[in-house]
Amino acid sequence: MSDFSRDEAQNILDTVMTPWLDELGMTVEELTENGAVVRLPWHERISRDGGLVTGQALLSFADAAMVVVISSAIGGFQKMATIDMTTSFLAAAYNTDIIARGQVLRRGKRMIYGRIDLETADTGDHIALIQTTWTLLGDR
Numbered sequence: 001m002s003d004f005s006r007d008e009a010q011n012i013l014d015t016v017m018t019p020w021l022d023e024l025g026m027t028v029e030e031l032t033e034n035g036a037v038v039r040l041p042w043h044e045r046i047s048r049d050g051g052l053v054t055g056q057a058l059l060s061f062a063d064a065a066m067v068v069v070i071s072s073a074i075g076g077f078q079k080m081a082t083i084d085m086t087t088s089f090l091a092a093a094y095n096t097d098i099i100a101r102g103q104v105l106r107r108g109k110r111m112i113y114g115r116i117d118l119e120t121a122d123t124g125d126h127i128a129l130i131q132t133t134w135t136l137l138g139d140r
Helices: 006-016 019-024 055-074
Strands: 027-032 035-040 080-089 098-107 111-120 126-136
Touching: 006 027, 006 055, 019 055, 027 055, 035 055, 055 080, 055 098, 055 111, 055 126
Parallel strands: none
Antiparallel strands: 027 035, 035 098, 080 126, 098 111, 111 126
């Protein structure tokens, strides 16, 4: 595993992402050789209908988490952009934190293919599977 630290990963979420994402309060839980685990704390501002976590919040979270996943897998942050996200929602989540478990499936020179599994923090229920493609935009 690289020397990329959890503090560096958290710094990406806190400083590189667009400012409105700061309101989500995402935290890096764990880094792996090929990915990361990130938490989205539940708050009423990301929910509707009695605590249902919205799809908009989940997709914004997954996209931001994937930046951490890729950075962990390549050993640091590099400018990157989403090319594609394919999402299958599996179940609803109510009044709970969401955990993103992400991994890089394949990496080329500029293209990266990854996967994010979203699950509830309280019961571990799988709520979404997201497959995504990214491009690295340049040198660090």
